[in-house]
Amino acid sequence: MKKFVILADGTCDLSEAFQTQYDVRVLPGHITLPDKTEIPAFLKWEIYTKDGFYADLKKDPNGFTTAPPNTAEFANAMEEIVRDGTELLVMTISGGISGAYQFAYTARKQVLEKYPAAKICCVDSLRFGPGFGLMAIWAAKLRDEGKSMEEVAAWLEENKNRFHQAGWLDDLSFVAKKGRLTNAKAFFGTLAGVKPIGEFDYNGLTTVIGKAKGAKQAYEVLLSYIEQTGEKLSEQIVFIAQTNRLPQAEKFRDLIRERFHPKEIYINDVFPSCGINIGPGLMAAYYMGKPISRDLSEEKAIIEQALSKG
């Protein structure tokens, strides 16, 4: 069977190494810098160092903006791939926080008018950053196992709600400001010393499902959360994302490794496409597990239980 192409938008935060290893192609969006110049989103620290970027972002949070690839860009990228009959699976960042899926879907319609025989599937990942990237890797692995594009797309639709985020976002001002958090109004202000714990809700928005007092308590609660929501972690790749929280992420990685022995575990950077919208305070693990409940009530109960133990 002819291998199909997986194309993810640039918010998947897969480094070049992962892109090559799993053969995932990336279509970057756009970033506007404080001086109003626009550059393509990047997944490699070249024009900025990571620390430099997050320092600038902290200084001028409103100066940076992001935009997904537009319909024409999606259409061009799609056309390039399907022209010779190659099948294409397009994955996009959560439609709850971006228009990318809409653009991809519209582009698909345009391309199909021109190439009626082309096969293109669009999947809204309902995730962002490394959570989305991890899903793309699962898709690539299923492709390697010989699954067809339709089968992989169906699997993603069926299972995307099982990709978890267990971590904290200790600077909620960014997410709230950019409208990428549920009930954002409740989360302005500084939260020194308190770690809000975020999980994806059913619509792909990050939701605060609990708060821990201090990092120590937060690690304990998170490990307990992963234990109860994760499945077969020893057979999985676990991603740990961090915007500008490397030491904390390293500690979290060690704790997870020690307790769950995942098959592979990596610390991933969050690149500007997502970083601009999430700010410097993200530190979270991404893994596959039990389906997330519709109102997050089960997940909230797990956190509450863990907190009351501590």
Added chain:
Amino acid sequence: MAIKRINGVQLEQMLRNGLANLRLQEAEINQLNVFPVPDGDTGTNLRMTLEHGLQSARSSTNAGEYLNSLSAGMLLGARGNSGVILSQFFYGFAQELAKDSLIGPGELRSGLIRGYRTAYEAVIRPVEGTVLTVAREGIEHIRGQITRSSGIDVILSMYIAEMHKSLAQTPELLAVLKESGVVDSGAAGFILIFEGMLKQLRGEQLESAEALPAAPAAPEGPDLSLFDENSAFVDGYCMEFILQLMNQKGYDRRFRLQDYIRALERLGESIVCVQNEKRVKVHIHTKKPAIIIQYSQKYGEFLTFKLENMQLQHNERDRSLRTEKPKPLAVVAVVNGFGMRKLFESLGADFVIDGGATMNTSSQEFVEAIEGLNADAVAILPNHKNVIPAAEQAASLISGKRVAVIPTKSFAEGYFSIAMDIPDSTDTENRLNQLRRGREDVITLSETTASRDFSWHELTCRKGEEIALRNGELCCVGTDWRSVVVDALALIEDIDDKETCVVFRGLNVPEADEEALAETLAERFPLLELSFVDGGQEIYHWVLGVL
């Protein structure tokens, strides 16, 4: 295929669909109006403005011609602040496209740009965080992405997406929105119009305006019983009119818009004033309508005139607030200082009482606060040990509402308590648990200058010396405030295991002192995560919460 060009007839259909889309959500947009600025109903005003334009416009396949007659109708039919701005937007749009019979991507881009610029110019003091911002950012953020081959539908969908982003940020730009927890209503309505236009373009035609169920039309009129001889009158009138400038003898023919606006500025606020040839449309909030009428009549006569008692609307809004669904749990906090108030409010406190320097809040104050809150349960953060009894007494006096006193003994305990709250959760038990957990294990250090000689256990201080209290008890004395703070921290037995220290800077303490303290603490306790808050509390120069 992408739609590359539209003519006047298509544009008219799109706008009609925009109107239909707006009508569908008119009531919701009205609800977004920010209390306590009692300024009518944005959704209705926008709808009526657009409706008037569509009704009076002459259909034409020529887009420029159609827009011209549409915008003339909108200018005259504009209602309210938002309506005036909308009409100005379309006026600019029409001006830009006056000579274009078809609208392509380039024309659309220029029109949207000219539209928002014209709208800005029409407003005396443009306020960011309103439809102005949204219309500006909507196009400015995507203009670089528009090419000659962009489809009209693609441009509109990018425009709308960008406006939604901008809309979500309006509360950040406009404090009054943030306080009310809403986005700007005018901007939200503006977006609805464009969404309706895009739907039409994509073939999704909404039922025509006539066929729609009776739109939530303008309210039948205020309940006049809400204003009587004993009412306070502080909000004034909302006044709107179109003035026809006259050439006849007896009228001053030297009307100059800038001078006229300057005169109005002395008589009221929220002024929007636009001139279209010999007609001037005015919106103003004032307590002195007679003077404005008299002054305006020097130049001409009124074509239309509207005067509304805003106090009446305000009172009505108050009443409707009372009929809203109660919150499951509201939080009342006692603070001292402006910064502290802001902090607690930003963290979700529903009612903040300033206890003054001495933190002597009465039970009565608590009872009033609790009764005024539309909530099933109320949690109180007294934030001082002397306030806890009054709070508990108030709790025992209240019936019909559950009141929980979280015994926070200091601002620092109160901070950690409310920072742990999850204000949007509907699970009251969980929230109360979080509030209680928050205050546990917090060590509070307070630094100030001794106001008299004092002895406590083995410690003695003289009036004028610097002292630190730990959880309310004297723990350090010295001559230099900085060393006293450092010593007090160092005295905490397991200070090396502590993670976090939040420092509240007091009233009249210079910012430079904060920098100095930050530097000293970072050097002395490198593992401690430090955060500074401009607390503005009296008495204590510094309050530290250590965890």
